[in-house]
Amino acid sequence: MESVMRINDLVNGIVWGPWMLTLLVGTGVYLTFVLGFPQLRYFGFMFKEVFGKLGKKTENEGSISSFAALATALASTVGTGNIAGVATALHLGGPGALFWMLISAIFGMTTKFAEVTLAVRYREKDPLGNWRGGTMYILEKAVGQKWLAWLFAFFTTFAAFGIGNAIQANSTAEGLNLGFGIPHLYTGIAIAILTGLVIVGGLKRISDVTTYLVPFMAIFYIIGAILVLVHHMDQIPGALANAVKYAFSDPMAMPGAVAGWSVKIALTKGIARGVFSNEAGLGSAPLVHATAQVDHPVRQGVYGLFEVFTDTIVICTLTALTILTTGVLTANPDLTGAQLTLSGFKIVLGDTGVMILSLGLSMFAFSTILGWYWYGETGAQYIFGVKVIPVYKVLWIIVIIIGAYGGGGNFLKHIWDMADTMNGLMAIPNLIALLWLSGELRKLVKDFDDKHRGGLLK
Template identity: 65%
Template sequence: MEKIVHYNNIINGFVWGTPMLCLLVGTGVYLTVLLGVPQLRYFLLSLKEVFGSRKAGRTTEDKSISSFAALATAMAATVGTGNVAGVATALHLGGPGALFWMLVSALFGMCTKFSEVALAVHFRKKDEHGDWRGGTMYILEHGAGQKWLAILFALFAFLASFGIGAAVQANSTAEGLSLGFGVDPLHSGIVLAILVALVIIGGLKSLSTVTTYLVPLMAVFYIIGSIVILATNAQHIPEAIASAVRYAFSDPMAMPGAIAGWSVKLAVSKGIARGVFSNEAGLGSAPMVHATAYVDHPVRQGLYGIFEVFMDTIVICSMTALVIMTTGTLTGQAELTGSQLTLYAFEAGLGTVVGKYVLSVGLALFAFTTILGWYWYAETAATYLFGVGFKPVMKILWIALILLGAAGGQILGTGAKAFLTSLWDMADTLNGLMAIPNLIGLLLLSGVLRRVVKDFDNKRRNGELR
């Protein structure tokens, strides 16, 4: 086990290191230029798509879901503990400048996610049960002709899902309920396993129906709590924003109350890494559910990818960062990091009782919906690797890992924490490894993507599409 951890740390240092982060952002920059800045050019159109009332009909035989349901399911996976603990960790390690670089990566990540989603819809296929299947593995096999890379991506996604999508998220849900309401983790684990089982047994339609209602609710709940704190500390917002910009380029150790170790290099690397980890742009996960949407053109679904990154990082992650900075928690509680740092900031802004409840409920909801969203990714990867007959096995494995993650202390005893930490670290590495074949596919098919985007623009110009 020690050797596995050792080699995992080496690989993790590469996949979340400077070369890979440059490739992630560089791909976003390249696609932004190639496609004519779609994240800005289509931004208002993406808002119209998400909040508009346009309805597209489909036959009852078609097993696709609506574009909004696909977005909600994708956001169930992306809006998670990374928005709470990940942002706090980035600020703790890199200082205020990490927020600036997180937003820079999100700006180009909006284009990367747009591109992933559009290609996923363009190259999607139906499985033996009539379900739409799509994502990086289908893009690589049917678009780029690189089946070995497709298998590699599916394997990384399948293995990563057990940690990042099931066990660790279940642990975060149980932790949130224990923190806010004193619920025993074993009881949380049992209830959580039953709730998830009831949702996933009904397939994608059931899963997307739940996330369509739950994701907007949890986002609004968290945003309102953040807005109340920011309104109370409004006088500190300009300085917080100025610090994020200033210390993105200059030595943050010059900042009053600076924490030892802050540097511009760490601000850049931690800001970009946690931004990518939160919105998953470039990792190839979200296209697996976006590919199931009923839509009249691949680019139209890509518009939802633009909105997904915008809401996840530019709105929710920014609010978390500003709450931490405006309450003085970042420099006032140097020993805290992760969710504990965010918790202290919410308690400082809303009071100990209310702040604890708002964050604990938000954290539990974020983690629960991530379990639901990542289940579809796991099932899609498993179906690609082992066929549709593996779906019942996948459901059983998922439920078992949820129970193990939530109540690991009671089930595994003293080794629970070490087990979950190792599982999280390996899942984090596998999550990063997913980006390599995905980015290769995006670059190889950038010409196809450009033609698809031009086709969309021409059809809208000619009145064939709205």
């Protein structure tokens, strides 16, 4: 096991290292120019499309509505990275990490737009009548590289157990234990039962739950963060100024927790946490966006823009500002992760802040378990066929209990570390597909723009 973990650490350092992060952001920059800055051109249309479809049912057999697909994708992306991940990035990289997180998100919007568009373009129905799509189908049908498609499916299948399951179950258990003193095992059993009741109904039931859960949990957490910021409104300009200043300069002379910050750490940690949170470039969210009932692939791609905007530019920024404006980053140099965010909430809201954060963390994590289940199932059925789905459901529920109860064990830590590596490895075949098909993407965008202007599409 030690030998395996040494190899894993080496590979992890590559897939989450500076060169890979540069490729992730660079792909977003390249596609932004190739596609004519879709995050700006479609910005107004994005809000009109998303909020204009609220409450409208456009689902057919084997598919869900565009908004339901967005909610399920957001359920997966909005997770512990928005609370614990942002705090860790600030702890290690300083205020400048926020700046680089936002830069990666701006270009990540285009990356997510592109991968969602291609996923809808090259989707197909499985033997059970469900739409299936994503990087593996793009690589097989459009790029002609089935071996890369298989690798992506393999990484997705097993990364899901760690990134989308065990880590999230443990975070939920930690959050409820922190706020209400509930034992980890009880939480694990409860989550397993609730998850089982949802996933037994397939994608339709998953999307039904996330359609109601995601808006509620996002608004719940956003209101809590805004309450903290209102009390420190005078500190917001200074926090934003520091984020820009320390993105390009090294505050070595500053005391406390900031003593070890550097420009390189701020950049790498900011981008890494941003990518980890919104998953732009990893190819995960398109697995559910591909199931949407939509009249043009680019229209669903616009929902990908909104996904990154909400996850990182809104929620992650609010988390970062609650930490920076309350001063807990320098006042508590030993704290990191969710504990650091908790300190910011507690300063203003007291025990209520603890409850808000613990419930928010729990809801974020639980919704991620639901969304990532579909990703893992899609990868597994691509490799093994639909016969594997019942087995995958059972394994998913078992891992929830293990993750919630045994979060501190070395065995589970090894699972998490390997899953983190596989999560990063998903990006390699996905980015190959995006760069390979950039010309096809440009044609799809032009076709949508022409039809939209001509009144053929609403």
